[in-house]
Amino acid sequence: MRLTRRIQIPKVKPSKALLALLASLASLAFDLQAVPQFKNLFEAKYGFKTSCSLCHLDESWRINHYGREFVGLGTDGKAMDFLESVDVDRDGYPTKKEIEAGSNPGDPASAPENPGHWLERITPVKPPLKDLIQAFPAALSFLTMERILTQEEIVRLKRSKAVFDFNDADRHAVVFAAKTKEGIAGGAAFTAITEKNSRGAVLHVFLTVADSNGVILEVRPVKVRRLDMQSKEFFRGFLNVRPDKISAIKLPKTIDAKFAKIILSQFAKSAGQIDIVIGP
Helix, strand or coil: CCECCEEECCCCCCCHHHHHHHHHHHHHHHHHHCCHHHHHHHHHHHCCCCCHHHCECCCCCCECHHHHHHHHHCCCHHHHHHHCCCCCCCCCCCHHHHHHHCCCCCCCCCECCECCCHHHCCCCCCCCHHHHHHHCCCCCEEEEEEEECCHHHHHHHCCCCCCCCCCHHHHEEEEEEEEECCEEEEEEEEEEEEEEECCEEEEEEEEEEEECCCCEEEEEEEECCCHHHCCHHHHHCCCCCCHHHHHHCCCCCCCCHHHHHHHHHHHHHHHHHHHHHHCC
C-alpha cells in the first residue's frame, strides 16, 4: 500500500533569500530524519508513532544514547531486540519498560513515571526540497512515498550483485518522487552506511538521486565524516549506473575492500528501492 503526500512547488524563480531559507530548512530536515526507514521500523515493531527525539537530542539534534547504541549494534530489528533489556540512558529503566510506558528510552529526563512531551512533537517525513529542486528543476511537485516491500520485491532487490546483506529496516522504503507534466521523472532516497572502528560506529548518510528505472543521476552527501567519501572520485563512480551494475564500481583506494562492499550494497539497495517504488 502506497502512502503519498503532495507538496506543491511554486512556479517562480526563487530569490537568494528564499534559497538560503530552503538550505537551512533542508539541513535541519537532514538532521531530524536522515534515516526515516529506522523510524518506520521502530513504529512497525512497537505499534505507535514516534518522534525524532527517539534517537536525537532536542537542542543540538546530535544522536542520543538510544541512537548511538542502535547504530553501533547494526540498525535493525535485532539491535532493537537487544536494547530492550538495556538501560541505555541510565535512568533506572530498561528500554522495553520505557517503550511500554511511552517514555523515551534515549532521554534520561523521560521516564515511565514522567514521560514528558516527546511524543507530542511528531512530524511527517519531509522531502529534502532544496536538493530535489536542484536535481529535478522541471518538477511540479514532490511526493513522499512510504511502503513496506513485499517478498517478491525483496527478491527483485537482491538480484543486484552488490546487495550482500538485507535486514528488516531495508524493507521500509521511503522514496521522494519528483512529478513533472509527463509523470514521475525520478526520485531520491536516503542511503545510510554504518562504519565500525575501534572507537565505535559512525553513520554516514547520503541522498541518492535516480531516474524512474533506478539509474543513479547523482549522489549527495548529507552527514558524511570521511573526506574520501566526499571526493569527486567517489561520486563520479556512481553516475549513470543501474542498481545491478553497482558492484562493478571502483571506489577510492583509501577505502578498504570490506567497507567498500558495504558501501556499494547500501547504494544498490537505495537505487533499487527507487526503481521498485516509482518505476514503471
